[in-house]
Amino acid sequence: MNTQNWLLLIYKVPTEPAKKRVALWRRLKGMGAVYLQSGVCLLPRTDDHVRRLKIVENEIAGMSGECLILETAALDRFQEEKVVSRFKADRDEEYREFLDKCKDFHGEIEKETAAGHFTYAELEENDVDLKKLQSWLEKIRKLDFYNAPLYEDAERQLRSCETLLDAYAQKVFDAHDENR
Template sequence: MTSEPDWLLISVSTAGAPDSLRVQVWRKLRSLGALYLQQSVCLLPAKPPVVRDVRRLADRVRHQGGTARVLSMAFTDPAEEQSVIAELDAARDAEYAEVLDRLPELRKELADERARGNATYAEVEESEADLERFRSWLAKIAARDYFGAPGGQAARDAVEQAAAELAVFEDAALRAEVKHP
């Protein structure tokens, strides 16, 4: 039996509760990176922030007429635990891959605007907002990446590369503005 990490087995039913609760539960568990074992039953590592969030969610479910069980558990088979960790890592890697799939759009936009001679402050602001959305998205994925999925570093590196390209673009915009005030 392994002692680290401990796990939470979560079972939630929103039957008899307001319809909106089902969506709230799904969103919260999804944001935490829950691994569903079957409908309404999922698994999460028992990290302190996760335990706190799951307890709050269970209380909300109960107060709104649903039922929730949160059980602490440990695996008796280390191979089974590693299999679950691999599934969680694969889910995070899929999310990191989506970041990597979408980043080229931002980088292409910067290159296209520069090629058109359209390096302006307005374009810098727009691209900064896009970059901030990528950073926020990446931070949300990283918050539920409990075991350091392999794809995380590539996604972080790609976002930082986009930030470097934006800095070059911003410099070009500043030079263009100084030439044509």
């Protein structure tokens, strides 16, 4: 068995102020950590994660909390697959949210097209929205350590949004050329 090693963070912080505890949780989730239970999370073992968890350890101490950072491996292949599936499930949840926003983007372009609303202001607004989608997918992908199943759908939908915006842009350009 080719063993995957993880970093296990076990921590306890004061319940107040809640703002600090929530910020810590967000930071760990933002690194891609999977929570096994409250105050216990895992990350794949990388030098970057080691460095970042050492910084988190210092922050926890500053909150009058305590923590342990351990390197661990699964007992067997079945346990390893359970952990990996947790990582994939977390990313797929983010991909689902992303896919919903892609549907919203399609709906907005279709609404503007049906209304014949071909303005540069609308094009700019939709271009900003597309850039947000591109950036968001990139962020999710960086945390997708184990290639969650919905990544391909998300990538395909982003390309569809890009194609749709290109077609809309052409209609805007055509509409303004006709008005001259």
